[in-house]
Amino acid sequence: METPQGKAAYKKKDGIITLTEDQTSLIWTPLPGSGPPVVSLLVDSINNLQQTPDTSAKVMLKVIEKPREEGTAPAAFLFHFTSPTEARPEANALKALLSKLITEKRGIDPPKLADVDAPANGTAASAAMSFANAINAKPMAVRWFDDNMLKGDIALQESLLEKDKDLKQTYIDALATKPESLSDMSFNTHFWATRINLLRSHAIQLNQKKGSYNVLSTIKPRVENDELKLNLNVEQVQLIFQQHPLVKRIYNENVPKLSEGQFWSQFFLSRLYKKLRGERVADHDDTNPIFDKYNETDPALGIPRSFALPQIPHIIDIEANEENQGGFKSGNRKDVEMRPRANIPIVKTLNSLSEKIMQNVAPTDQELSSAAANEGADLDASNFEELTLHDLRGDAAQNRIILNVKERSKFFSNQSSAESTEETLVYERQVPSEVLFEIQADLETLDDDGYGGIDLHKSIGVDDDSDSDVGGVHKQIHVGSRGARRGAQDQILDSMAKKRTGGQHLKSDDDDASIMSSPMGIPPDVAQRCYLTNATTAEFLKQFWGAFLSGDPARTQELAYHAESLQRSIARIDALAAEAEKLHDDLANRRKREIRDHYKKTGKKTKWIPIGGGKEAVLALFEATLTSLHTAQSLYRAAAN
Amino acid sequence: MEFNIDDLPVLFPYPRIYPEQYAYMVDLKKTLDAGGHCVLEMPSGTGKTVTLLSLIVAYQQYYPEHRKLIYCSRTMSEIEKALVELKALMKFRAQRLGHEEEFRGLGLTSRKNLCLHPSVKREKSGSVVDARCRSLTAGFVKEKKEKGEDVDICVYHDNLDVLEPHNLVPNGVWTLDGLLRYGEQHKQCPYFTARRMMQFCNVIIYSYHYLLDPKISERVSKDLSKDCIVVFDEAHNIDNVCIESLSTDITEDSLRKATRGAQHLETKISEMQASDQKKLQDEYEKLVEGLRGADESRQEDAFMANPALPDDLLKEAIPGNIRRAEHFVAFLRRFIEYLKTRMKVRQVISETPPSFLAHLKEYTFIEKKPLRFCAERLTSLVRTLELTNIEDYQPLQEVATFATLVATYEKGFLLILEPYESDTAEVPNPVLHFTCLDAAIAIKPVFDRFSSVVITSGTISPLEMYPKMLGFNTVVQESYSMTLARRSFLPMIVTRGSDQASISTSFQVRNEPSVVRNYGNLLTEFARITPDGMVVFFPSYLYMESIISMWQGMGILDEVWKYKLILVETPDAQETSLALETYRTACCNGRGAVLLCVARGKVSEGIDFDHQYGRTVLCIGVPFQYTESRILKARLEFLRETYRIRENDFLSFDAMRHAAQCLGRVLRGKDDYGLMVLADRRFQKKRVQLPKWINQALLDTDTNLSTDMAVSSARRFLKSMAQPFRAKDQEGVSVWSMEDLRTHQAKMADDQIKELQAQRDLEMGNTLAAQANDARRLAERPDSDYEMDDDDEAEMMALDAN
Numbered sequence A: 001m002e003t004p005q006g007k008a009a010y011k012k013k014d015g016i017i018t019l020t021e022d023q024t025s026l027i028w029t030p031l032p033g034s035g036p037p038v039v040s041l042l043v044d045s046i047n048n049l050q051q052t053p054d055t056s057a058k059v060m061l062k063v064i065e066k067p068r069e070e071g072t073a074p075a076a077f078l079f080h081f082t083s084p085t086e087a088r089p090e091a092n093a094l095k096a097l098l099s100k101l102i103t104e105k106r107g108i109d110p111p112k113l114a115d116v117d118a119p120a121n122g123t124a125a126s127a128a129m130s131f132a133n134a135i136n137a138k139p140m141a142v143r144w145f146d147d148n149m150l151k152g153d154i155a156l157q158e159s160l161l162e163k164d165k166d167l168k169q170t171y172i173d174a175l176a177t178k179p180e181s182l183s184d185m186s187f188n189t190h191f192w193a194t195r196i197n198l199l200r201s202h203a204i205q206l207n208q209k210k211g212s213y214n215v216l217s218t219i220k221p222r223v224e225n226d227e228l229k230l231n232l233n234v235e236q237v238q239l240i241f242q243q244h245p246l247v248k249r250i251y252n253e254n255v256p257k258l259s260e261g262q263f264w265s266q267f268f269l270s271r272l273y274k275k276l277r278g279e280r281v282a283d284h285d286d287t288n289p290i291f292d293k294y295n296e297t298d299p300a301l302g303i304p305r306s307f308a309l310p311q312i313p314h315i316i317d318i319e320a321n322e323e324n325q326g327g328f329k330s331g332n333r334k335d336v337e338m339r340p341r342a343n344i345p346i347v348k349t350l351n352s353l354s355e356k357i358m359q360n361v362a363p364t365d366q367e368l369s370s371a372a373a374n375e376g377a378d379l380d381a382s383n384f385e386e387l388t389l390h391d392l393r394g395d396a397a398q399n400r401i402i403l404n405v406k407e408r409s410k411f412f413s414n415q416s417s418a419e420s421t422e423e424t425l426v427y428e429r430q431v432p433s434e435v436l437f438e439i440q441a442d443l444e445t446l447d448d449d450g451y452g453g454i455d456l457h458k459s460i461g462v463d464d465d466s467d468s469d470v471g472g473v474h475k476q477i478h479v480g481s482r483g484a485r486r487g488a489q490d491q492i493l494d495s496m497a498k499k500r501t502g503g504q505h506l507k508s509d510d511d512d513a514s515i516m517s518s519p520m521g522i523p524p525d526v527a528q529r530c531y532l533t534n535a536t537t538a539e540f541l542k543q544f545w546g547a548f549l550s551g552d553p554a555r556t557q558e559l560a561y562h563a564e565s566l567q568r569s570i571a572r573i574d575a576l577a578a579e580a581e582k583l584h585d586d587l588a589n590r591r592k593r594e595i596r597d598h599y600k601k602t603g604k605k606t607k608w609i610p611i612g613g614g615k616e617a618v619l620a621l622f623e624a625t626l627t628s629l630h631t632a633q634s635l636y637r638a639a640a641n
Numbered sequence B: 001m002e003f004n005i006d007d008l009p010v011l012f013p014y015p016r017i018y019p020e021q022y023a024y025m026v027d028l029k030k031t032l033d034a035g036g037h038c039v040l041e042m043p044s045g046t047g048k049t050v051t052l053l054s055l056i057v058a059y060q061q062y063y064p065e066h067r068k069l070i071y072c073s074r075t076m077s078e079i080e081k082a083l084v085e086l087k088a089l090m091k092f093r094a095q096r097l098g099h100e101e102e103f104r105g106l107g108l109t110s111r112k113n114l115c116l117h118p119s120v121k122r123e124k125s126g127s128v129v130d131a132r133c134r135s136l137t138a139g140f141v142k143e144k145k146e147k148g149e150d151v152d153i154c155v156y157h158d159n160l161d162v163l164e165p166h167n168l169v170p171n172g173v174w175t176l177d178g179l180l181r182y183g184e185q186h187k188q189c190p191y192f193t194a195r196r197m198m199q200f201c202n203v204i205i206y207s208y209h210y211l212l213d214p215k216i217s218e219r220v221s222k223d224l225s226k227d228c229i230v231v232f233d234e235a236h237n238i239d240n241v242c243i244e245s246l247s248t249d250i251t252e253d254s255l256r257k258a259t260r261g262a263q264h265l266e267t268k269i270s271e272m273q274a275s276d277q278k279k280l281q282d283e284y285e286k287l288v289e290g291l292r293g294a295d296e297s298r299q300e301d302a303f304m305a306n307p308a309l310p311d312d313l314l315k316e317a318i319p320g321n322i323r324r325a326e327h328f329v330a331f332l333r334r335f336i337e338y339l340k341t342r343m344k345v346r347q348v349i350s351e352t353p354p355s356f357l358a359h360l361k362e363y364t365f366i367e368k369k370p371l372r373f374c375a376e377r378l379t380s381l382v383r384t385l386e387l388t389n390i391e392d393y394q395p396l397q398e399v400a401t402f403a404t405l406v407a408t409y410e411k412g413f414l415l416i417l418e419p420y421e422s423d424t425a426e427v428p429n430p431v432l433h434f435t436c437l438d439a440a441i442a443i444k445p446v447f448d449r450f451s452s453v454v455i456t457s458g459t460i461s462p463l464e465m466y467p468k469m470l471g472f473n474t475v476v477q478e479s480y481s482m483t484l485a486r487r488s489f490l491p492m493i494v495t496r497g498s499d500q501a502s503i504s505t506s507f508q509v510r511n512e513p514s515v516v517r518n519y520g521n522l523l524t525e526f527a528r529i530t531p532d533g534m535v536v537f538f539p540s541y542l543y544m545e546s547i548i549s550m551w552q553g554m555g556i557l558d559e560v561w562k563y564k565l566i567l568v569e570t571p572d573a574q575e576t577s578l579a580l581e582t583y584r585t586a587c588c589n590g591r592g593a594v595l596l597c598v599a600r601g602k603v604s605e606g607i608d609f610d611h612q613y614g615r616t617v618l619c620i621g622v623p624f625q626y627t628e629s630r631i632l633k634a635r636l637e638f639l640r641e642t643y644r645i646r647e648n649d650f651l652s653f654d655a656m657r658h659a660a661q662c663l664g665r666v667l668r669g670k671d672d673y674g675l676m677v678l679a680d681r682r683f684q685k686k687r688v689q690l691p692k693w694i695n696q697a698l699l700d701t702d703t704n705l706s707t708d709m710a711v712s713s714a715r716r717f718l719k720s721m722a723q724p725f726r727a728k729d730q731e732g733v734s735v736w737s738m739e740d741l742r743t744h745q746a747k748m749a750d751d752q753i754k755e756l757q758a759q760r761d762l763e764m765g766n767t768l769a770a771q772a773n774d775a776r777r778l779a780e781r782p783d784s785d786y787e788m789d790d791d792d793e794a795e796m797m798a799l800d801a802n
Helices: A087-105 A140-145 A147-152 A154-163 A165-177 A184-193 A196-207 A234-243 A245-254 A260-269 A271-277 A318-322 A345-357 A364-375 A378-387 A413-419 A422-429 A432-444 A482-504 A512-517 A524-550 A553-602 A614-621 A623-640 B019-034 B048-062 B076-097 B126-137 B139-146 B155-162 B176-186 B190-200 B214-220 B235-245 B252-275 B277-289 B294-298 B325-343 B353-364 B368-372 B374-385 B390-408 B439-449 B465-470 B513-529 B541-554 B556-563 B573-589 B630-643 B647-664 B683-689 B692-697 B707-721 B738-763 B767-801
Strands: A005-010 A013-019 A025-030 A039-042 A046-051 A060-065 A076-081 A130-133 A222-224 A227-229 B002-005 B008-011 B037-041 B069-073 B104-108 B203-207 B229-232 B248-251 B349-351 B413-418 B431-436 B452-457 B474-479 B489-496 B533-538 B565-568 B593-598 B616-620 B674-679
Touching: A005 A025, A005 A087, A013 A087, A046 A087, A060 A087, A076 A087, A147 A184, A147 A196, A154 A165, A154 A184, A154 A196, A165 A184, A184 A196, A227 A260, A234 A245, A234 A345, A234 A524, A245 A260, A245 A271, A260 A271, A260 A524, A271 A345, A318 B076, A318 B573, A345 B541, A345 B565, A345 B573, A364 B573, A378 B076, A524 A553, A524 A614, A524 A623, A553 A614, A553 A623, A614 A623, B002 B019, B002 B738, B008 B048, B008 B076, B019 B037, B019 B048, B019 B452, B019 B474, B019 B738, B048 B069, B048 B076, B048 B203, B048 B229, B048 B452, B069 B076, B076 B104, B076 B176, B076 B203, B104 B176, B104 B190, B126 B139, B126 B155, B126 B390, B155 B190, B176 B190, B235 B431, B235 B439, B235 B452, B235 B465, B235 B647, B248 B252, B248 B390, B252 B277, B252 B325, B252 B374, B252 B390, B277 B325, B277 B374, B325 B353, B325 B374, B325 B390, B325 B431, B349 B353, B353 B368, B353 B390, B353 B413, B368 B374, B368 B390, B374 B390, B390 B413, B390 B431, B413 B630, B431 B439, B431 B630, B439 B465, B465 B630, B489 B683, B489 B692, B489 B707, B513 B533, B513 B541, B513 B556, B513 B616, B513 B674, B513 B707, B533 B541, B533 B573, B533 B647, B541 B556, B541 B593, B556 B565, B565 B573, B573 B593, B616 B647, B630 B647, B647 B674, B647 B683, B647 B692, B674 B707
Parallel strands: A046 A130, B037 B452, B037 B474, B069 B203, B069 B229, B104 B203, B229 B452, B489 B674, B533 B593, B533 B616, B565 B593, B616 B674
Antiparallel strands: A005 A013, A005 A076, A013 A025, A025 A039, A046 A060, A060 A076, A222 A227, B002 B008, B248 B431, B349 B413, B413 B431
8 A cells, every 4th residue: 555645844944744654653754855854753652633524625644652651741732734736635535544554553443343434523613623543542530520411311310300300390391292293312401501510520429439438447446355356348458558658668568478367467567557547556566577677767657648739829828827927936946835846646637637638639829829820810810719709799690401402393384495405404314203213124124134134243343254263373362352351151150150160059048148258169268368368469460450550660670579469479479379279178178077986986988078268278268369460470571481 | 889988989890899898998198198097807707908908009009109018918828919919910001091000019028029130049947048148149249240250140139230220020910920921921029029119119018027127128218208108918927027037046956056257267367357358348348437338238148137227226436445446346155155154043033124234244345336236337347358158158148136235225115034945844945035125115216207007907906905015006996897788607606516515725724634525525426517628727826736646635626527527737738728728628628628737827917718729717725825944034024014905904805816817717708608606615705805897796605605506507507508608698788789889888878977967056056046057958958969969970971981
């Protein structure tokens, strides 16, 4: 295929834009086009492409490069196609090739992807630039603010109707009295169009999550019979790790050696625990060799805090207030009551914990100042907003919903023809009943390998005649391929089988609770530890993937650490399995001895009932986890080499 | 809105106005017209700043004198807020008048906050920033640079010299932030821009110290004219600022460093004698002639200024025995050695300056007069020697300041030597306090110099205390009550815990576990019911730290963690700023937080907790000063003897103004709401000392509550606050529209006329005139009506004009 090229101006200089021979970079050379390229962009590094819509007179292509360093703004290159006649086709050809290359690089199955070219959208021509190709989908978090999203979200609407009985009644009444000409769908849209705010608040309500809390303050270990009893659940363990990275480190370094339970009970008795809670450590407190080798000066103990604050807004800057004395500190020393002692650990702990918990929330004031730093005067405006007396500001902006009847032309039929667009003309020609019939026919023919119907199989790429499993070279498995389908089937059957074996050792009268407490015949306490180990492993995996997928070279060191912790996790599981095996053997031996004794005493043989649990069982329980650990490790190794 | 007060047209940047705002403006104008002083107490959160600025700017712009406004506030936060309000006001005026007025408003704060020099601004300590700035910007540094010597300079400062000196920054109002940004863009120093533009400003907003502290005011505020309008906002603490500006401490450590500084000076002097004898000789000759004038006054930034007040400076030549540089240094060293021996004493000594000087003379033959010139002589020497690393000489500067002050003032001052930090301490750590007892001394020059001084705050009760302590007379003294359409804040006094045992932070009981637990329960209960933010004030750092530790041990904090995040004010300002930011984020985010801080601490000054940032303020204990403090005892004694203020009255007044200040932090506007909880048995009796507006809102039934009663009352209050409250409900009651204001003005005019008539009736009291009187009254009626119409007409025209 011939490499497309085009005449394009970059920074008001004419030149030629094209791709290199091997199609790895985009280059632009100033006219006459013989010299070395001035702009050269690796296709790999292109983040996004934007093109003016076809209806626009100007033809421009904007290439957005991935930020070269974390935190810097992505560089954008704007090429203006200047060819008097061929500008549009040149640009289209170039863009089509580029987007093809980019999508290929990202490993998306190109033939199965929807047509990447955005349709020429006549109505959106007012926007100078429309997204020609949204390679990066927007995060879904913003959808609360998108009216159309809300209007289209049937599930959300239903849940709101469920909640609000009055509204539901209104809805039903309105539906019953709606004019015949209005379809259900457009009725729905009209109905919700005036109630977007309700939908939005409902959506936000549904998505509200409880924030994290100070976990150590909620755990109350009790001492019973000289033994520390505590209930820890998975969530709490995760929170402890998150809020106190040091504990995570110690856990990671020690747990295969130490059992899970021992680790936690020792932790809650250690000096470290007291320090983390900000309590004073008394001299008579026992020192624990594992936890208490970290003293207060250890940087790992202190929670890392970002002291490189950009700028604290002046209206809450206490440090600046203290310096506001014209440079001369006069006055007598404060009296003894007002002089802080400064060595109160609890005070520091309270602050750093609260800061830790709020770390993931964008700071109110910071956001304000950094946003305003760019715009200048806006900071004063936002400060004023905070200072202004709201109730003196006259009538609040009227907060009613303006009834905005769209498609008013519908009600005035004599005007309709003049204003109807092409689109509505298409609809006009359609007879609803016929369209409905056609759709129903489509649905009915779903299960056939449809002629004219919708072919679900094809849409996910099922090809029964494919011989991919016979072929030597293994192509990338796509969703509908034979291999993938078989895999899915196997997995389901497998898990069903496992579920069955899991319950088989239980007698019929056992209830669910005991299935939960000792799955596959594993003794309850081991099972409990299995759960905890699994949770912590999952946490480590999560962090591994977080670092691994970030692709950030700066995190290599961290990644190595995470990979190592994965190794330790395997070791932990093995240790658990070994322990379970030992318990199992003990139990089996005891059973055997009992049977033998019984035989000796009575001469009767008792039937040997196989005992569950043991190494096999534990490993089976962890099978999925282990697989993911191995996958992660092998990927890491592949990437590291 | 736009209205007239008498003949003065006022532009107020809101379409409505609170009745107290209008009353405040009327009284303020009365004061300015009369050219006198006033004390005004306006409820917190009712827009005091904007009211004040609207009226004074209107006054400035309307009358031909164009009196300058000097607006003093305590903290940088307050200064920035006032500047922001002023900027909005001027924008509104420009809109209404259709043109930008020729107007300049600037704020000034210390170098540390305004520095742009890339390395200097990173210094953590403000005094180091000052010293380094001086060594980069001093006059001789520039001269050296021009001679081609290799010296460090500050580009930001030197760029100012190429600009027109009266037009360093365009017209308009500059917030500190705005000025910093402008400075960065134009590479000019914001600090010096503000300082040099001070004379060309219509409004200056800066800290009290620039007017009260002689070390600073001499340099910064010297050129301000007599007819300036001076406002001290948030002035409830002004007496302490006055006292601070004339007090100083000497420690063993500072003496050690001062000795080293003196040694440095000696080496420098001998170096100069070897290389540039002429300079020293020049200096000597100048001193002989008593030439201190011309070139010194141009030095906007000498090493240090004289710490004594301008009137107390001696207008004569420096005495002979310290004119020679080496003699002066020897003199200083002798004085330092003397102080060192005094520090060795192991018992508390308290003496007056004359007794100290007598002792000094007896042992060292140091006379009073040369001592008085210490600060000035040192400044001159430092300049002659062209020293650049000034920060090394700071302790020496402290000693010189001390010397000058102790030799200048006899009455109203005391020297206290405390060898131990506390009564229980074993290791001596002596401090020699030179303490000012009389707040009137420092502020006297201000009252003498400026004709109108306005002292105002949200909490400045009892009003008569301030004229008494500061020694001035007022034209108007007024405390405004708060008009409310609904009870938007609920003050309560909690005297007992849930177990009915009384709670108090008095010294005897405050560490008892039952009291601590009761306070803890109170905190937990209010943390549970308060939405968003909650602020807790403790009487002192020491108590706060000990009670927090005890609460942690009792598991009370674990309970609080269930409902809120916990943040604490710490000794470190930066850390506290960070905590405050986290607190505010948690309040906005819905997580909610409790901020534990100290009633006289850093947070209680200048930081607002309005709306979601503070729905409850809990004042744990009466914030008394530490009564065992010797300085406080001395001051109490002085107040009793000089001003007839009883010790207990003053202590109680001082505690209550701080408590009231803490309570006032939670309100901003009448649509805001908040709970104010005073938790101490002793508050019950001190209730009358609360500002009028708080006291009026405090119902008798709420003055003696137990924890659970308070909680149920608070619940009810919060429920009622959750009911919809429309702007319309307030109209005419707590918020006036233009019509309401006009009705009020008409009524006031009417009342005034009636009053005048009554007066005249009285004068004409004889029976003969009775008939004539009736006739006159008839004749007057239409007259007065006509006047009112005229007023209205003027307003209508003004309205039309927009």
